[in-house]
Amino acid sequence: MYIKIDAYGECIQKYGEELCGDQVKIIRNPSGVTAILADGLGGGTKASLLTSFTAKIMETMCKSGVPIGQAADMIVEFQPETGEQDSAHKVPFTLIQIPFNGMMHVEQFETPDVILLRRGKPVPMHVSCRGLRGKTLRSGVMSIKQADTVIAVGSGMLSVGAKRNLKNGWRLETLSAYMQNAYHPRASAEHLVRLLLNAGNSLSFGKPEKDLSAMVFRLGT
Template sequence: MSLYIDASYESLNKFNEELCGDKVEIIRNRDSVIVVLADGLGSGVKANILATLTSKIIGTMLTEGASVDEAVETIVNTLPVCRERGIAYSTFSILQVFYSGKAYLAEFDNPSMIRLKKGVFVDVERENRAINGKRILESRFSVSPGDLFVMMSDGVIHAGIGSTLNMGWQWENVRDYIAKTYRPDMSARNMSKLLISACDNLYSRMPGDDATAVAIKIREPVQVNIMIGPPVDRSMDGYVVGRFMEQKGKKIVCGGTTSQIVSRELNKEIITTINYFNPSIPPTAEIEGIDMATEGVLTFGKALEFVKNCFSSESTINDFLSLNKQDGASRLAKILLEEGTSMHFFVGRAINPAHQNPELPLNLSLKLKLVEEMAEYLKKMGKHVEVEYY
């Protein structure tokens, strides 16, 4: 089985604290994705150090093939002791999902992970095991496309306690909220942002504790192929279009000249539209066999701006909702951010004089810089990116 594991998290710092006492590590390796959520004792600098040490130690050791027993023993023997409370530990949750469809869960004193299958809550059977005097809950199970997992620190279930809610946002309430708001096309980043936004509201924008939500969604791989710009050598037009069309997945063409090349090589008509959903973004066109055809640098640059906004730590759920607009840049950004799991760029190096400063070398042309920057952002999100130049 070939799967894509979409993983993302959002955190709230305790009010008036510059550092978060929760720490998340997302480690992608050849056969699995390991997600570690650690919640350090207390808040502020001490909690941040405890959580960082815990998540780093667990993530590194599991990646190198160590067992959970060895990782926990190392944590117990490594973490410093808090002078005020006389204890030294950080609670943690570990979820390792293998591309084969198998998964392993280990939890220590964190709220229980929530699992949805096709939008419906399904509990995970756990076994109680003692490791170095610590009570660890473990589970091994199978996953399938459409499964959603949400791990959280206790700041989530404490949201609103003593103010908007007498007893806080209980685990059952969080579970019901996730099930109610879940949509099949919702990405992991959307879910984590939505959950943390709800926590922030319950805390009246003054969190009484660090709160972190980690969402992991199991998806079938979806490749997105983007052809942008004509090749330097015109005799390569047919070859590049052939390479582009033989790829699996969605196909997007960016640029007027590029669209004309594709239209000519495929012998398919370009059907242009005059619908300006956004006055600053040129309209799209249609070519049979192509999922979307857009204008080039202006549209791609605006899409990159939208991707940056969504990737920013200060982004909100509204930034993602804005991608539902019908203009070419919003549609392109939504496909790259939420639909595609891997991207294959076919980049023509022919230079449009309107986009090139004659004082800059070829590799700094605006088009190439936009593609390189987009590729870097997508890689940071855990997507596989391949770029071919012609």
């Protein structure tokens, strides 16, 4: 079965910063779509440079046909060792690849878990972990279907709302519930991303204390 893939990603920079530390890049080719969300810690110019560089490396490798598991390993190899004082150079990331045959592959390093909704209802994803240079990468491979929605966010989205009586900010399950309520079979990936980021920005009173980022895949036939 040939699956249509609608993918979109966007970021909002931390309040007071000119550049966004998070980066989202979407790569389309004849076999499918790959999306990269690089999560800049701390925000600002330095984070923006690091995530832009990371996203570009991933894009180059994916366009060259490097398997995303191998690409994820190579990016982690370049990152500081656990416990180094230079840990500010660390770039968490989510890498999602969906070919037109519908077999999704996810690679994550220190970013919030990917959410999969099937006709608006959450579906658990089997994830395996592997260690590399003292770090842990999470991987998942799963068959996806028509009308599935795949959602990935940067860590900043889980801190919004802390000043609105949400003591610990949004949790991943709260964000998932919000997107379940927003489900509509004809909603585009762009619409869902903008809805999610607008909610995060609103919960931050329009002054987010961290970069906000989100990317969404919507599957059709």
